[in-house]
Amino acid sequence: MTGSTPPPWVDDLFPFPTPPALRTLIDMAWQAAYAFYRENDSYDPALLISHHDFMFDLATVPRPPEGCTADPDLTGHGEPPVPHFATPEFVSFGSLGDGGDVGWLVPAPELRRGDHPVALAGGHEHGVTLIGADTRTGLEFMLSWALRRWREDPVPEPPAWRDPDVWLAQNRWRIDAHARKRRLADRLAAELGVHPDPDGVFPGSRWKGTAVWADTAFDIVFDVPEGWRHETGADGIGVLAPADAYADRRPVVAERPRLEPELIAAAAWLDAGCPATALLGLKDTFVNGPGCYFADLKPLWARAYRDLGRPAYADRLELMAPYYRDSCDCPTPH
Known part of the structure; x- marks a missing residue:
């Protein structure tokens, strides 16, 4: 690498090609990381992983180009969690x-689609919240969310009872950090051609203050190819598969299902050549049952x-x- 040409990155981050909108964000992060590299002969992981931390930290980053000195944290990356x-x-x-x-909903990776719906997974309960029909609209929502939080927590100003010069000297880092993040937000919005709005919502989500909540009256709908079928599921995603991979009836999983009958039913559907129905029943059992069933x-x-x-x-x-x-607290062992 010579001059100011940013290093190439290998598109092996996800089980499918990285959608163009996220490539734009990653390219911006690489430019900042490469500028640091040229000055210091090393990469700063934070410039790649947390460069857009006002929206999210990247779940996985490209490996550094060959021949580049790198922090051990950047010598490799694994499967997205x-x-x-x-x-x-x-x-x-x-x-x-x-x-x-924040991530994509990809119910059928074998369709090899170039982009995917974007949703939030809370990490504290089952279900997902749809925030975009594709990566570009999902990032627009994330930018809108940042603007909403900044509106509720604006850049601080010196209080009337403090010496302004002293206060500014003590808080300059906060002001500079906010200005840097706002510049990044404006640049990303411009490069993506989106118009974030702190009051904007996407069908399937709603605001509660600065928190994002799922609209429980909204079912996530996928583009279903001819000869395929989508069944909604307890995880909010369900199963998208060829129609002939389903049985003639869908599984009915109780709120606190008994494990053994669900395993017997899933095995029977698999043996009958109905893996989509089996998958739907297994995922619903996972969502509705205790974690020890996994x-x-x-x-x-x-x-x-x-x-x-x-x-x-x-493998995932x-x-x-x-x-x-x-530990399991079920009344009967399994």
């Missing part, structure tokens, strides 16, 4: 810092993904396993 209480169809691209994530659900859950041609999602179940190792 599956947030607590989410299912593998939620593919995170950013962490909100409070246990929640280990027993996982083998059949992975098989359903593989039977549908989604082996990467079977392994990322979930550490979250669900709590």
Whole structure:
């Protein structure tokens, strides 16, 4: 690398090509990181991971180009995490810092679509909140959210009883940080061609102060190809699959389901060549049952993904396993 040319980054961050709108954000982060690299012969991880921390921290970042000195934290990156209480169809691209994530809803990765709906996963309960039909509108919503928070918590000014020069000297870092973030927000909005609005909402979400809540009256709808079918599910995403992968009836999972009957039903549907119905029942059991069910659900859950041609999602179940190792308090052992 010579001159001011930013380093190329390899598009291997996600199980599918990075949508153009997120590429724009990552390119902006790389430009700042590369400027730091040219001055210091090393990368600052914060410039890549937290460069847009007023919206989210990046869930995964590109590896540094070959030949570049790098902080150990940047020598590699793994699979994007599956947030607590989410299912593998939620593919995170950013962490909100409070246990929640922002990411794509990708119910059928084999369709190889160039972009995907964007949602929030809270990390504290099941379900997702839709915030955009694609990455561009999702980032527009995230920018709107930042503007809303800044409106409620504006740049501080010297109180009347303080010496302005002393106060400014003590608080300059806060003012400069806000100005830097606002410049980044304005630049990203301009490059994406979006118009964030602190009062703007996207169908499926609503404001409660500066918090984002799901609109429970709204069902997430996906583009269903001819010959396919989408069934809503307890995780808010459901199952999108070829119609012939479903049985003639959908599973009915109780609020606190008994594990053994659900496992027997899922195995029967899988053996009958109906992996979509089995997947729907297994995911609903995961959402409606206690976390200790996960280990027993996982083998059949992975098989359903593989039977549908989604082996990467079977692998993503392994990322979930550490979250669900709590002791079991079920009345009968399983």
